[in-house]
Amino acid sequence: DPKAALANFARIAPDLVILDIKMPGLTGFEVLRKLRATSQVPVVFLTSRDDEIDELEGLRQGGDDFLKKPYSSNLLLARIEAILRRSQPARDDQLISFKGLELDGQAMTCRWLGERISLTVTECLIMMTLAQRPGSVLTREQLIHDAYEDDDYIDPRAVDSHIKRIRQKFRDVDPKFDGITSLYGVGYRLDLS
Incomplete structure (x- = not known):
């Protein structure tokens, strides 16, 4: 339909x-x-x-x-x-900046409200993937595909652990941060509204 x-x-x-x-x-x-x-x-x-x-x-x-x-x-x-x-855009020349979030795909850096967030490469790639489609729910599989070179043996629940750590790192800078939401059974969304 x-x-x-x-x-x-x-x-x-x-x-x-x-x-x-x-x-x-x-x-x-x-x-x-x-x-x-x-x-x-x-x-x-x-x-x-x-x-x-x-x-x-x-x-x-x-x-x-x-x-x-x-x-x-x-x-x-x-x-x-x-x-x-x-x-697919080349990963290493991406610069994303909106609503207080700044991501640099080449330097693998992240800033929130001007403050540096220390993310691992995998966490940064997950954030880049979410930021490329703000407001859209992305499945664990989509996030794994973009964040791991060889995604054949990655447990989809590993994304949950990464998201939990990413949220905590953002909350260390901004205790009110709630920009990554989950849709139970489906995946995650970046919503900075």
């Missing part, structure tokens, strides 16, 4: 969106236009239509790739991985 997906888009904050041209209620092109009004999330079109005009239209409107059905699942996965590689 495209309308329900659009309603949940901001809350879920996906890394990539897959659309079909023909969907009930809205076309894939209409969904893409609505997404592009607020986001540059990568979009892959899948379609059974064999019309070059549709492919051109999808790409011109901001789609990132286009696959015709039937398609190879291996090919789809390879294209998704390539798009995600290109769409």
